[in-house]
Amino acid sequence: MAIERVCVVGGGVIGSLYAAHLARRVGVCVLTRREDHAAALRAGGLRVSGKHDFTAALDATSDPGELGPADLVIVATKAPDVDEAARRLAGRFGGVPLMTIQNGLGAEEIVRGHGERPLISAVTFMSGVRHADTHVEYELDTETWLGPYAGTIPYEQVEEVRDLLVESGLQARSFADLRPAQWSKLIFNATVNTVAALTDLPHVAQFGARERPTDLGHLVHDLMDEGKRVAAAAGVELHEDPWEMNVLAVRKGETEAAAGKYAHVPSMLEDVRSRRRTEVDYITGALVREAERAGVPVPLHTAMYRLVKAREEAY
Amino acid sequence: MRICVVGCGAVGSLFAGHLAQLDDVEVWAYDLSAPHVAAINREGLRLSGAADLVGRVRATADPSELPRCDYGLVATKSMHTASAIAATAAAFRDGAVCSVQNGAGNEEVIAEHVEQVIRGTTFPAGHLVEPGHVAMDTRGDTQIGPFEPRPAPMEKVREVADACTRAGMPTHALEDARGAQWRKLIFNAASNPIAALTGFTHGRIAELGPTRELAEAVMAEGKAVADVQGIVLDSDPVELFHFAARKEVSYDHKPSMLQDVEAGRPTEIDFLNGAIVAFGERNGVDAPLNRALTALVKGLEGSASA
Numbered sequence: 001m002a003i004e005r006v007c008v009v010g011g012g013v014i015g016s017l018y019a020a021h022l023a024r025r026v027g028v029c030v031l032t033r034r035e036d037h038a039a040a041l042r043a044g045g046l047r048v049s050g051k052h053d054f055t056a057a058l059d060a061t062s063d064p065g066e067l068g069p070a071d072l073v074i075v076a077t078k079a080p081d082v083d084e085a086a087r088r089l090a091g092r093f094g095g096v097p098l099m100t101i102q103n104g105l106g107a108e109e110i111v112r113g114h115g116e117r118p119l120i121s122a123v124t125f126m127s128g129v130r131h132a133d134t135h136v137e138y139e140l141d142t143e144t145w146l147g148p149y150a151g152t153i154p155y156e157q158v159e160e161v162r163d164l165l166v167e168s169g170l171q172a173r174s175f176a177d178l179r180p181a182q183w184s185k186l187i188f189n190a191t192v193n194t195v196a197a198l199t200d201l202p203h204v205a206q207f208g209a210r211e212r213p214t215d216l217g218h219l220v221h222d223l224m225d226e227g228k229r230v231a232a233a234a235g236v237e238l239h240e241d242p243w244e245m246n247v248l249a250v251r252k253g254e255t256e257a258a259a260g261k262y263a264h265v266p267s268m269l270e271d272v273r274s275r276r277r278t279e280v281d282y283i284t285g286a287l288v289r290e291a292e293r294a295g296v297p298v299p300l301h302t303a304m305y306r307l308v309k310a311r312e313e314a315y
Numbered sequence: 316m317r318i319c320v321v322g323c324g325a326v327g328s329l330f331a332g333h334l335a336q337l338d339d340v341e342v343w344a345y346d347l348s349a350p351h352v353a354a355i356n357r358e359g360l361r362l363s364g365a366a367d368l369v370g371r372v373r374a375t376a377d378p379s380e381l382p383r384c385d386y387g388l389v390a391t392k393s394m395h396t397a398s399a400i401a402a403t404a405a406a407f408r409d410g411a412v413c414s415v416q417n418g419a420g421n422e423e424v425i426a427e428h429v430e431q432v433i434r435g436t437t438f439p440a441g442h443l444v445e446p447g448h449v450a451m452d453t454r455g456d457t458q459i460g461p462f463e464p465r466p467a468p469m470e471k472v473r474e475v476a477d478a479c480t481r482a483g484m485p486t487h488a489l490e491d492a493r494g495a496q497w498r499k500l501i502f503n504a505a506s507n508p509i510a511a512l513t514g515f516t517h518g519r520i521a522e523l524g525p526t527r528e529l530a531e532a533v534m535a536e537g538k539a540v541a542d543v544q545g546i547v548l549d550s551d552p553v554e555l556f557h558f559a560a561r562k563e564v565s566y567d568h569k570p571s572m573l574q575d576v577e578a579g580r581p582t583e584i585d586f587l588n589g590a591i592v593a594f595g596e597r598n599g600v601d602a603p604l605n606r607a608l609t610a611l612v613k614g615l616e617g618s619a620s621a
Contacts, residue, residue: 016372117457198512199614203547213596214589216617222603249420299532307512307611308526314514 003164006069007030007093009085009262011037011060013100013128014138015076020046021168023056029070031088033266035062039132050128050138052169064088065143072161073098075111082107086114093117097153100147103199103267105186105281108149118153120161121178122146123185126170143171149176161177180239187227188242190284191220192249193268197278197311202263208250220246226298227287233294268308276315280308316478319343319384319406322391323351323360323374325441326415329450330388332362333482335370340478343381344374345403352376354447364441364450366483378402382399387412387476389425390411393586398423404428409421411467413459413475417571418586419500419594422462431467434473435459436496439484440602449594458549460492493541494549501537501552504587505530507572507606508576511582511615514573517559518566519534529604530556533588539593584612 007029019030023046028045031141032038033285043062048054061067064180073093076087079102089098091271099120125142140197143163148158165172175181192203194214201207210217224243231238253263271278284305316339320331323344335342344360346352355374355547362368375381391399395414400412404586413433414421426432438455459476461467467526472488489495509520509530520526534552541548575582588605595602 195611195614200618201614206617213527213587213592214606214609214613216610216614219607222607300603303529303532303604303607307509307531310509310513310515310520310523310526314519 003068003071003160005068006074007031007067007087008073009064009073009075010077010081011041011133012076012078013130013136014124014126015074016046016130017126017128017138018074018076018165018170019058020054020056020136021052021170022164023058024054025164025168026060028056029059029084030060031064031067032060032062033057038062040133045133047135048053049131049139052138064092064104067092069093070096072096072164075100075102075107078102079104079107082110082278083113086111089122090114097161099189099274100149101144102282103189103279104183104284106282116152117160118157119149120146120153121182122160123148123178123182125185141171144175145173145175145178145181147175148224149178169300171314172291173237179236181229183234183236184238184240184242184245184286186222187231187238188245189266190227190287190301190304191242192246193225193266193278194280194284194308195220196266196269197272197280198271198307200269202269203249204263205250205252205254208247223304225292226296226300230287230294230296230298233296234290247268272308272311278308278312280305280312284292284308316386316474317341317343317384318383318386318388318475319345319381319403320372320414321345321389322395323355323372323402324390324392325443325449326437326439327388327390327501328360328439328443329366329509330390330415330441330479331372332360332449333366334478335360335372335482336368337482339414340482342370342372343384344372344375345378345381345399345537347510348375348446349376350446351443354445355559358447362441362447362451363444363450364452365454366451378406379460381406383408384477387429388420389414389416390476391416393418393421394581396421397427400425400428407488411471411475413467415457415459416586417499417503417583419496419590420586423464426462426465430465431471432462432465433459433467433472434462434492434496436492436499438499442617447572449558455617456487456494457486457620458489460489491547493544493546495542497537497546498548498550498552498555500587500590501534501541501548502555502559503593504537504605504608505533505552505556505572507570507615508584508588510570510573510610511532511576511612512569512608516566517568517570518562521557521560533604533608536595536605537591540591540598540602543598543600544594553566576612576615576619581616582612584609584616588612 038060162174323346411431437457476488
């Protein structure tokens with residue numbers, strides 16, 4: 001079955017990037033929280049700048065009751081807002097594949113709590129900057145990885161979604177089992193994000209330094225090791241070694257810094273600097289919960305979790 | 316008796332000002348702050364708050380001006396111990412030098428330059444009001460004892476303790492002062508880095524589940540490291556931690572490491588959690604949470620200077 005209509009829930013950076021690109025190929029409707037946001041999108045379309053440059057015409061509404069039929073739903077809210085998004089969708093789009101793209105683990109189960117439907121797990125590495133309700137800058141044109149969630153959908157349908165994303169100009173890759181990739185990113189994120197949030201350091205060379213015993217790289221390495229032990233106990237064979245991902249990212253960051261570009265500020269550090277609620281419950285919190293389930297002690301991730309929760313409390 | 320206070324900041328000034336009240340003690344102060352030194356020499360060292368006195372203290376920033384001294388009291392921040400004692404060691408050729416600093420590891424540094432060393436832990440606190448003037452915020456006891464690898468004789472420990480006590484700074488001479496030092500170290504190593512990383516006051520750390528549980532886990536590691544060295548703590552740091560969290564005690568206190576981080580200054584992390592890690596390693600006990608906190612606070616120092 002060809003995908004002709006897509007409903008994107010959430011008009012933040014990631015939701016806007018999906019919606020605008022997809023609108024070049026298929027009909028798109030964005031479900032927003034604010035009606036003035038939806039009205040602005042209906043009136044002026046959605047502009048993309050940066051890596052790509054175009055303006056897409058699309059439909060939008062803040063009222064779930066006004067949503068027309070769709071062949072694919074993408075929930076692109078921040079992790080803490082997935083529950084509310086799934087509640088708004090309850091009873092709609094029965095049998096239509098729904099894709100979650102949140103950081104961490106557990107978004108699929110939250111959606112499932114509001115009714116069974118075919119689910120696609122996804123993680124995305126793309127990033128951008130939101131300049132206005134109707135203007136998003138496409139910053140990193142990196143991949144979205146997707147795979148079927150817990151046998152709720154045949155792999156062929158996931159491949160169709162991947163093809164659609166690629167045809168619309170985005171980078172995407174599908175996996176028969178996403179968990180190895182999802183867990184690699186989870187362990188990477190749980191470590192790099194919390195260390196950055198607590199030290200106020202962007203993802204810089206210190207994250208890879210292991211010369212002196214108290215160097216930050218040891219902590220990063222120890223946190224990755226704890227995460228890898230949880231993955232092993234959960235029966236997940238990692239797609240990439242998160243420590244190697246860290247070393248590569250730091251090296252790339254150094255090259256870019258030498259070229260005068262800024263160092264990458266992980267989203268949790270951005271959240272802490274802006275005194276926003278972080279996604280720590282869905283990233284490190286998810287890892288700690290998985291560790292408990294698998295019976296693996298994770299004292300360091302537990303400490304990081306507690307410190308970030310306290311940091312939020314102290315705003 | 317001639318005593319030189321090395322590092323005449325808040326705590327050093329409390330000792331110098333009190334000791335200068337005694338007729339039989341000549342007090343010198345070595346400090347690198349030129350305005351502080353000039354003010355002390357011009358008008359004496361003034362203490363206010365929990366003490367109210369002016370002491371005749373001879374201050375200098377030039378170590379060659381120091382005469383031979385019977386005792387040294389080192390009160391610098393821990394990261395300055397090495398440079399301060401290297402500069403002043405000649406004055407203590409026949410004397411004994413006592414640390415009244417935070418954390419552990421200072422006596423080891425002093426012993427690289429001085430023959431007779433005294434281990435010490437002090438509770439009183441204050442802050443610099445202006446050059447030559449320190450406010451005493453908290454009164455309290457000091458415990459001192461011979462530093463085992465390079466010990467000062469017990470009679471010297473008693474003599475300097477007696478002078479401090481007579482001057483109004485109650486000081487106890489102990490055969491083994493490690494129990495007091497590690498009790499305070501373990502307490503500080505929980506409260507300071509957690510405050511620095513979260514922005515919490517001491518009371519908030521103890522009040523909220525996540526930080527309280529982390530602090531207790533960090534203190535358990537410290538106790539294990541003390542235990543393996545045969546150190547018997549003079550009281551339970553966990554009890555002290557909860558006592559200090561009371562509204563009427565130190566609920567609103569911002570631990571000094573948080574103050575350092577907020578002011579963009581280097582912290583004493585190497586002599587607190589870093590020392591617990593180092594003494595643990597030397598004795599085959601791992602302290603992973605203390606190591607993690609050390610790395611995080613060092614990262615935080617690095618981002619402040621970046």
